[in-house]
Every structure is written in structure tokens, then in C-alpha cells.
Amino acid sequence: MTKSADTVNDPDGFDQWAAPGYPVFLGSEFSHPEPAAALFHVLPVPYEATVSYGAGTGGGPAAILAASWQLEAWDVSSRPTDLGIHTLPPVDVSGDADSVLAGISAATAAIVSAGHMPVMLGGEHSVTDAAVQGLLAAGIEDLGVVQIDAHADLRDTYEGNRRSHATVMKRVVDRGIPLYQLGIRACCEEELAARRTHGVYHKDAEQLVPQGITTIELPQDFPAHVYFTVDVDGMDPSVFPATGTPVPGGLGWYQTLSLFESVARQRRIIGFDVVEFAPIEGFHAYDFAAALLVYRLMGIVQRTRASLDGQSAAAAVSR
Numbered sequence: 001m002t003k004s005a006d007t008v009n010d011p012d013g014f015d016q017w018a019a020p021g022y023p024v025f026l027g028s029e030f031s032h033p034e035p036a037a038a039l040f041h042v043l044p045v046p047y048e049a050t051v052s053y054g055a056g057t058g059g060g061p062a063a064i065l066a067a068s069w070q071l072e073a074w075d076v077s078s079r080p081t082d083l084g085i086h087t088l089p090p091v092d093v094s095g096d097a098d099s100v101l102a103g104i105s106a107a108t109a110a111i112v113s114a115g116h117m118p119v120m121l122g123g124e125h126s127v128t129d130a131a132v133q134g135l136l137a138a139g140i141e142d143l144g145v146v147q148i149d150a151h152a153d154l155r156d157t158y159e160g161n162r163r164s165h166a167t168v169m170k171r172v173v174d175r176g177i178p179l180y181q182l183g184i185r186a187c188c189e190e191e192l193a194a195r196r197t198h199g200v201y202h203k204d205a206e207q208l209v210p211q212g213i214t215t216i217e218l219p220q221d222f223p224a225h226v227y228f229t230v231d232v233d234g235m236d237p238s239v240f241p242a243t244g245t246p247v248p249g250g251l252g253w254y255q256t257l258s259l260f261e262s263v264a265r266q267r268r269i270i271g272f273d274v275v276e277f278a279p280i281e282g283f284h285a286y287d288f289a290a291a292l293l294v295y296r297l298m299g300i301v302q303r304t305r306a307s308l309d310g311q312s313a314a315a316a317v318s319r
């Protein structure tokens with residue numbers, strides 16, 4: 001049955017959380033708990049300031065939220081709605097870069113401090129460093145970042161900007177945060193040098209894709225807490241072309257999910273984002289794919305949490 005974000009009434013009244021133009025994630029399911037009881041706190045960030053090629057990432061969050069109404073609660077392996085999904089109002093992106101990024105950091109810190117898991121919907125990739133700042137502000141220690149992406153994003157500046165989507169991972173490693181990159185296939189010499197300087201771990205597309213690699217082993221000393229950033233252009237354009245800077249030779253759908261899961265089985269995911277989705281008008285298949293990606297990642301978090309709790313309760317964050 002087709003469910004419409006415009007026409008379905010929520011008998012529990014949880015549409016009260018929805019901002020204009022921003023339906024709540026999976027609002028078609030009627031079992032939304034109070035925000036305080038929801039693990040996943042979805043943060044829409046329609047930020048698009050430094051896009052260098054194709055535009056449209058500002059429309060990403062609203063398209064994902066609308067398409068999420070077509071999802072099934074059972075994702076064929078798990079039921080993330082059981083952990084509770086709350087959708088926050090979108091971050092105000094009307095100001096200058098400083099104020100927007102500060103707003104993202106504050107929102108992320110508030111989510112984590114209250115014991116929830118931020119699920120940020122981009123927006124361009126520069127939002128990720130702001131989320132990482134928020135995690136640090138909330139007192140998260142022993143933090144690493146894992147990135148799925150076509151691009152290394154390790155330039156120090158790009159078109160004169162230090163807070164560009166093309167420099168975001170340089171800002172992260174500049175904070176001393178360990179980084180593991182997956183699926184990269186666009187990496188300039190400056191970025192190769194940055195990888196060496198900062199000891200960035202990586203399994204690039206040229207290795208992962210032809211060999212069909214679906215699991216990785218994190219280094220022993222990789223941090224216990226992982227923030228996972230998924231740039232949708234990490235996937236192959238044949239799978240997911242709705243992005244500003246597509247590059248051939250990317251990850252498959254199941255490969256993307258498997259790599260995320262292999263990390264989630266080894267370390268505690270404390271938040272994740274899906275960024276750089278640029279909806280293509282008339283191609284709702286990609287809106288749905290992006291929404292399903294977000295939901296499947298929630299499902300992986302759900303499935304892996306229990307086993308991690310058993311392994312190392314001491315390493316667990318508060319929830």
C-alpha cells in the first residue's frame with residue numbers, strides 16, 4: 001500500500017514533532033515513542049554551501065524523510081522502530097558557515113548528552129566535522145571516524161575554503177581523531193600526503209570492489225567509539241547516481257551495508273550520517289534508496305548492539 005506523508009493521520013499525534021516540509025522519519029508507522037525513549041534521533045541538515053559540481057544536497061533530508069514513509073518497519077533482518085526513532089526539526093542553515101556548523105555541533109551534543117544516537121541527514125559533507133565536534137563537546141572519548149566515500153576529502157583548503165565538503169576529513173584528522181576510509185577512488189597527491197601524515201587507514205575502491213571485499217578488520221588500536229559517515233557517492237553511480245560528484249567504480253548496495261556491519265560488529269557505533277544525497281526530480285527510486293539506506297544502517301546498529309554489549313560492557317556508552 002502506498003503511504004503518503006501528506007495524507008496519513010498519526011493517531012498518536014506525533015506529527016507535532018514535524019517541521020513544515022519535514023515529515024518525521026517513518027511517520028507512517030504508529031508506534032513512535034516519546035523522544036526521550038527513542039534511541040535514534042534523526043537530525044535533518046539541509047546544508048548546501050560549498051557544493052563543487054552538481055547541486056541539490058539541500059533537498060536531501062526532506063526527500064529522505066518523505067520517502068521513509070514507504071519503508072517497511074521490518075527491514076528483513078531487524079526492526080529498528082523497536083528502538084524508537086525520533087525526528088528533530090531541521091538545523092537552521094540560513095546563517096553563515098560558522099553559525100550553521102555551530103548549530104549542528106550543539107544539536108549533536110544535545111542528542112548524545114541525553115543518551116541518544118544522532119542520525120544526521122545531509123546536506124553536504126562538511127556537516128560531518130560539526131557533528132564530530134558535537135560528540136567531543138558531549139564528552140565522548142576514544143572516538144574514531146569511519147568514512148565511506150568516493151573522495152578522500154583530505155585537502156587542507158578547497159577553492160579557498162577550509163570548511164568545504166572536500167576538506168571535511170582533514171578537519172577531522174586535524175583534531176587528532178583516527179580515521180578509516182572505505183571506497184575512496186578520488187584522492188589527489190596532497191591528500192595522499194595527508195593520509196601519511198595523519199596515519200589514515202584506508203581500503204580503497206580499487207581493492208574493495210574488484211575483490212568483492214565485504215568485511216574489514218579494524219586495527220587493534222582503533223578507538224572503541226565510532227562515528228560512521230556515509231557519503232552516498234561511495235556507492236557506484238549505477239546503484240546511486242543521485243549525488244553531486246559521482247565517480248565510477250564504487251561500492252555495491254550490499255557491499256556498503258556489509259562494510260558498515262563489519263565495523264559495527266567490532267566497535268560501538270555512537271552516531272552516523274548519510275550525506276551528499278541530491279534528489280533527482282522525477283526519480284523517486286533514489287529517494288527511497290537513501291531512506292532505505294538510513295533505515296538499514298539503523299537495523300545494523302540494532303543487530304550489533306546486543307553482541308557488543310556482551311563483549312565489552314565496559315566500553316559501552318551510557319545506553
Ligand SMILES: [Mn+2]
Pocket residue numbers: 149150151231233234245276
Ligand atoms: Mn564524496
